[in-house]
Amino acid sequence: MMVAFQKGADGVYVVGCLEGECHFLTGNLRAKKKVEYAKKLLDEIGVGGERLAMYNIAASDGPRFAEVAREMHEKIKAQGPNPIKGATLNKKAA
């Protein structure tokens, strides 16, 4: 997750199975907590934790997957580009 942002991603979302239906029993619940931790860290360094999200979607639910992708796209568009990219571009321009 962190490396994706470091490489310039404007937003990242992690998709797990529906809660209670994970093949690895609690893997998706643990992933949710790790996402929360990473969000806090992203807030601390000023990248913005709201750029990261976790969704739970059933493997067979294609329409919901597409819906979430659109939702996340809109969310990130509203926030603008990853501030890291902005700073790097400004430096290059200068």
Add this chain to the structure above:
Amino acid sequence: MIVAERKPIDEIIGFVKNCKKILLVGCNECVTVCYAGGKKEVGVLASALKMAFMKEGKELEVEEVTLERQCDHEYLEEIRNIIDQYEAVISLACGVGVQFLAEKYLTTPVFPGLNTSFMGVTEESGVWSERCQGCGQCILGQTAGICPISRCAKRLLNGPCGGSTDGKCEINKELDCAWQLIIDRLKELGRLEDYEKLIPIKDWSTERAGGPRKIVREDLKS
């Protein structure tokens, strides 16, 4: 194990704010087990530091290495050939590792990435609590395996104080009274008569009161 937690990211950034190239050194022992300074945490911190610098329009090169231990010469020697290439080192070991690394490499500034908290146990995943203060004179044999030095806020040696209520400590209602635990355990073991035996005044010179401590084993010395 020694339990630690990461320092606030701003504090760590402050240590290296004028650097361009740093070495981030993790430790494979205690701090890996408590998810504070192992290989994974080194990777996450490296990413966070790089991003924090990039956001300011700066660049920080971070080399990641995780040693088996930072409290032994042989493992610290593994970075001897590379350490001079860096302006600073951030160690994600406990305070012991940070100091040993700094003692060994005198020309490179070494900064701590963790706050070392205590010697303790993993109560459950993500929860650690203190069990030992290294007083140098273990009395667990008399206290049913429960340490009043590390678990009683007042470090009392002979029974609970007046602040013990319903088995909880007066400093925090969530905290078990160590002496209540000792008494309950002695009862279960059928050794309640041990509670009547007074523990003599403790010689605190074996604890921190005697200054930094050292153990020498002549049979093992080279």
